[in-house]
Amino acid sequence: MTGLQHFTRSRAAWIILLLSAIGLEAxxxxxxxxxxxxxxxxxxxxxxxxxxxxxxxVFGALAPKFWLTRFIGLIGWGVSAAWGLKLSLExxxxxxxxxxxxxxSFFPEFPAWMPLxxxxxxxxxxxxxxxxDPWTFxxxxxxxxxxxxxxxxxxxxxxxxxxxxxxxxxx
Numbered sequence: 001m002t003g004l005q006h007f008t009r010s011r012a013a014w015i016i017l018l019l020s021a022i023g024l025e026a027x028x029x030x031x032x033x034x035x036x037x038x039x040x041x042x043x044x045x046x047x048x049x050x051x052x053x054x055x056x057x058v059f060g061a062l063a064p065k066f067w068l069t070r071f072i073g074l075i076g077w078g079v080s081a082a083w084g085l086k087l088s089l090e091x092x093x094x095x096x097x098x099x100x101x102x103x104x105s106f107f108p109e110f111p112a113w114m115p116l117x118x119x120x121x122x123x124x125x126x127x128x129x130x131x132x133d134p135w136t137f138x139x140x141x142x143x144x145x146x147x148x149x150x151x152x153x154x155x156x157x158x159x160x161x162x163x164x165x166x167x168x169x170x171x
Contacts, residue, residue, distance in 0.1 A: 006162035009065050014073060018057025024050045024149065031142070037134050038127040041063065041104050042091040046146055047124065048116065049087060052080030053153065072166055077157050085150035092143040 007013050027045055031037045039047070053076075060073025105124060108117045108126060116124040 002110050003167070004160070004163040005166060008160050009070065011061050011064050013160070014060035014064055016057075017077065018054060018061060020057075021050050021057055023031050023052035025054065025123075040091070041088055041106065041126040042064050042094070043142075044117070044124050044126045045087050046084055046091070049080050049084030052076055052083070056080060067165070074157065074161060074164055077153070078161075081150050081153035081157060085147060085154065088143050088146035088150055092141065092147060093140060095143055 025047065028039070028043070028050070032039055032113075056076030060070055060078060063069040064073075070096045106126065108124065110116050110124075117126075
């Protein structure tokens with residue numbers, strides 16, 4: 001396990017997390033501005049979860065050998081991926097089984113101390129409806145791809161968690 005322990009303490013591990021999450025945010029903006037697919041409020045919340053992965057990647061990359069920054073990065077990674085999975089599953093349910101009694105809000109409900117939709121409306125302001133499902137790839141919707149993505153993030157976290165917090169044995 002020492003190889004994996006060393007990898008979790010490397011800047012490369014955290015930069016991979018960071019770059020993969022930046023890629024997801026870039027893809028979301030591509031879908032919004034190039035393909036002209038309007039994001040719903042749940043899509044915006046998923047973007048915030050991905051932003052959490054970016055922050056976790058940055059935090060872990062700052063000092064990956066220091067246990068506290070690594071631990072905080074792992075916590076941010078886990079919370080963001082779990083929350084993103086929860087949101088993606090809810091969005092998928094709204095799209096697969098639409099109901100007039102189960103709809104999402106048109107306005108995001110960010111805390112007053114962090115109004116992302118006011119700070120950066122081009123990224124965090126919803127313009128679409130949750131029940132819309134305008135894009136699929138291999139017969140899988142965007143919400144379903146995000147479920148797969150967040151499950152992968154959680155699996156990788158599960159593999160890296162113990163080696164990342166276990167102390168290295170000195171010879």
